[in-house]
């Protein structure tokens with residue numbers, strides 16, 4: 615059986631280093647906001663070529679706090695892609711704001727810049743883009759629209775650690791990059807973790823206060839903050855993995871290239887364009903008979919996933935709020951299938967997946 619993902623195997627190359635950092639942290643006896651978190655923040659900011667990084671408890675918190683920083687009036691609108699993981703949209707609601715869904719480009723699966731302007735109203739305050747599956751959004755037109763209308767830009771980089779657009783890393787185009795280090799992400803911790811990146815020192819300082827009960831100076835609280843701190847143990851693990859992130863991404867890119875060259879054209883493959891350095895958090899194909907294809911793969915020893923089976927606007931939690939259809943997003947959700955593309959997969963396994971697929 616070829617698994618879709620195996621977190622034990624994926625992490626195995628780092629076991630010895632993980633044990634060392636765990637033991638060091640244990641001996642130091644300092645578990646919250648210490649040396650490990652500072653070191654990781656510095657290294658991750660530098661990796662992204664961003665001015666600052668603040669470690670947080672999760673990717674969702676990174677999105678929530680990034681939006682919270684701006685103190686938009688309640689009911690302000692935020693442009694969000696209709697084709698995303700629900701966390702992006704939840705972050706808007708958790709701030710008392712209104713998400714306005716914009717359809718994706720059917721070829722890239724990312725927000726279609728040509729559809730953004732028609733959704734802007736006098737209440738719009740920000741564009742929250744998502745670099746889905748590890749491919750950057752088309753950032754030039756998006757930042758141009760944001761500038762024209764005076765909107766903030768936040769990037770959901772939960773799937774795009776190390777991905778580039780015109781040579782520049784995601785998380786550096788907007789006011790904030792919001793990252794998740796959920797274990798399956800390209801840079802994954804051994805539990806929940808997240809971070810924001812920014813070039814703006816004032817915003818960075820505010821995020822650091824918001825994550826720590828709104829406090830800059832112990833027992834003095836400036837904001838109605840929360841507790842969303844990256845912890846020392848996870849930061850230690852993340853620093854080790856960060857050293858190998860380029861290698862992890864290179865491996866995933868190599869497997870993606872095998873699919874790209876090997877799969878017959880019955881399957882719609884991700885587009886590959888020179889301006890985009892994709893890191894394939896997910897390698898998806900599309901096929902009109904997706905469910906039958908998935909069952910056939912399983913019968914032939916290949917496990918797959920669907921990202922995602924139900925679009926956010928059709929989720930029970932949100933269906934009352936969006937009473938219209940988003941046909942492009944729905945088409946993607948109906949036809950997409952995620953193939954094995956993990957750091958733990960060997961090339962001969964991917965050859966086997968290609969062989970099975972091409973016999974379908």
Ligand SMILES: *Cc1c(COP(=O)(O)O)cnc(C)c1O
Pocket residue numbers: 672673674675698699701702744770772773793794795796806807808
């Ligand atoms: C994983 C993910 C998140 C949420 O990250 P958590 O760390 O699980 O909170 C947000 N947005 C996208 C696009 C994601 O894939």
